[in-house]
Amino acid sequence: MGFDADGLHARLEALDEAALDQLGFGVIGFDADGVIRRYNAWESRATGLDPARVLGQPLFTVVAQCMNNYLVAQRFEDTVQGDTPLDVVMDYVLTWKVRPVPVQLRLLAPVGAPGPACRYVVIRRLA
Template sequence: MNAATLSFSSANLASQLDNCTPEQLDQLDFGVIGFDAETNVRLYNAFESQAAGLSPERVLGQPLFTNVAPCMNNFMVAQRFDDANDEGSVLDDTIDYVLTLRMRPVKVALRLLASPGSANRYVLVQRAPR
C-alpha cells in the first residue's frame, strides 16, 4: 500500500491506517492520532506533531482525552467513541471542530474512526490551508 495515495476522505481509511508503518503515517498531509481501547495514544504522525507543537515523546502512551487533547473530551468527540464501543458499531464521522488547547482557536475537520474488534481508534485532523 502506498501511503501517498491516502487522503483524509479515503474510504476504509481505518483499516488502511492499521497497515501503515510509522514512516508511512509521517508522509500523510493530515494529522493522525491513533489510540487504544484505554484511550492511550499509540500512533502520532509528524504532520500532527508539527501542527500541534507536541512531540511524539510527550504524546505517545498518554491518555488522549485527558492528557493530550482535553479539548476533545466532550460529547462531540470522546463520547462518540464511547457510544460506538458500547453499541459495537462502526464509527466514521467527519465533523467541523475548533481546537483550543495550547493555541489560539483553530478551525479543523476531524474524522473519527473506530471499528469493533480493531486495536486502534483514530482521530484524524485536517487543517484548513493557510
Template sequence: MTSAPPTFDTRGLADILDASSQEQLDTLDFGVIGFDADARVQRYNAFESQAAGLSPQRVIGEPLFTNVAPCLNNFMVAQRFEDAAFDAAELDDTIDYVLTLRMRPIKVKLRLLASAASGTRYVLVQRR
C-alpha cells in the same frame, strides 16, 4: 498502503492506517492520532506533531482525552468513541471543530474512526 498516499476522505481509511508503518503515516498531509481502548495514544504522525507542537515522545502512551487533547473530551468527540465501543459499532464521522488547547482557536475538520475489528481508534485532523 497503496503507492499513492491516502487522503483525509479515503474510504476504508482505518484499515489502511492500521496496515501503515510509522514512515507511511509520516508522509500524510493531515494529523493522525491513533489510540487504544483505554484512550492511550499509540500512533501519532509527524504532521500532527508539528501542527500541535507536541513531540511523539510526549504523547505516545498518554491518555488522549485528559493529558494530550482535553479539548476533545466532550460529547462531540470522546463520547462518540465511547458510544461506538459500547454498541460494538463502526464509527466514521467527519465533523467541523475548533481546537482551542495550547493555541489560538483553529478551525479544523475531524474524522473519527473506530472499527469493531481493530483495537486502534483514530482522530484525524485536517487543518484548513
C-alpha cells in the same frame, strides 16, 4: 491516501510508522483505554508536540482536553456499545494550548471497539 479516503481506518492500521508520517494530515491513534499509541509527524508539526511527549499519554485527559466532550470522546465510548463502526467527519475548533484552530475531524473506530485495533482522530486543518 487522503483524509476522505474510503476505508481509512483499515488503511491507517496497515501503515507502518514511516508511512504514517508521510500523510498530509494529522493522525492520532489510541487504544481502548484512550492511551495514544500512534502520532504522526504532520500532527506533531501542527501542534508543536513531540511524539515522545505524547505517546503513552491519555488522549482526552492529558494531550487534547478540548476533545474530551460529547462531540468527540463520547462518540468513541458509544461505539463500544454499538454494532456499527464509527466513521464520522465533523467541523470542530481545537482550542487547547493554541489559538482557536478550525479543523475537520474524522473519528474512526472499528465494530466492537475496543479491540486490538486503534481508534483514530484524523485531523485536517482548515486555516
